[in-house]
Amino acid sequence: MVFPGMAAVLDSIDVEERKLHRESSGAAPGPLGAQGFAQVLDDLTANLATDRPVLPERLKRRPAVPRPLGAPGDLILVIGAAVDALSVVRSMAAASTTREIAVAGSIELAGTVRVDDRRSAVRARAIGVHTISPVFVAFGLDRSTMDRSNWDELVLSISPDQVWVAVDAGRKPDDTALWVHAVAARIPIDAVAVEGSALTASPETVEELNLPIGWVDGLAPGPARSPRPVWDS
Numbered sequence: 001m002v003f004p005g006m007a008a009v010l011d012s013i014d015v016e017e018r019k020l021h022r023e024s025s026g027a028a029p030g031p032l033g034a035q036g037f038a039q040v041l042d043d044l045t046a047n048l049a050t051d052r053p054v055l056p057e058r059l060k061r062r063p064a065v066p067r068p069l070g071a072p073g074d075l076i077l078v079i080g081a082a083v084d085a086l087s088v089v090r091s092m093a094a095a096s097t098t099r100e101i102a103v104a105g106s107i108e109l110a111g112t113v114r115v116d117d118r119r120s121a122v123r124a125r126a127i128g129v130h131t132i133s134p135v136f137v138a139f140g141l142d143r144s145t146m147d148r149s150n151w152d153e154l155v156l157s158i159s160p161d162q163v164w165v166a167v168d169a170g171r172k173p174d175d176t177a178l179w180v181h182a183v184a185a186r187i188p189i190d191a192v193a194v195e196g197s198a199l200t201a202s203p204e205t206v207e208e209l210n211l212p213i214g215w216v217d218g219l220a221p222g223p224a225r226s227p228r229p230v231w232d233s
Helices: 004-023 034-051 057-061 082-095 118-131 143-147 151-158 173-184 203-209
Strands: 075-080 101-105 135-140 162-168 191-195 213-216
Touching: 075 082, 075 118, 075 151, 082 101, 082 135, 082 162, 082 191, 082 213, 101 151, 118 135, 118 151, 162 173, 173 203, 191 203
Parallel strands: 075 135, 075 162, 101 135, 162 191, 191 213
Antiparallel strands: none
């Protein structure tokens, strides 16, 4: 395939060769001189750059869909109401190489590793390395936890490799936005995990959070997947 710009350059090469042929009084066409060849290469490069397909702006702006990390010892922290955070980490763990989870914040779960500070986070990571699996931590965030002035310092001391917020699509969008933005103002958030999208008539309201959504109802959403209420099936 010859690009339009390339065709113009090739035509100019033919003209140059014919000119050299006439000037050499009937001698066979020879190669272009070093200076002429360099000029042709410059023209060719410029034309090819101009003719290169341009990626549509909407695709340039489209962010990559986040996924939970999966390397041994990776610590993935999921923050939200206890029931939502637990549901998300359980589904992430089930989809990964482990079914073991850890808890933090307001969540109390007998027989489960707690991650409350840097030391316990390092211990949880070590378990992950030993079992060749990532570590999923459900961080319960309720009013009493958010009222503590140092809850964000606790999260940062854990030094998670990835931070998700777990939201219920069926709750009032304004209420969800209020606490998610309060969290985002104090710690970096990588992505949103959505619960209950199949049980609401307006699952798309979570997109108003303006954060990448990488987990929906226990699964990583595919490019064509669009959550909808079960009663619309």
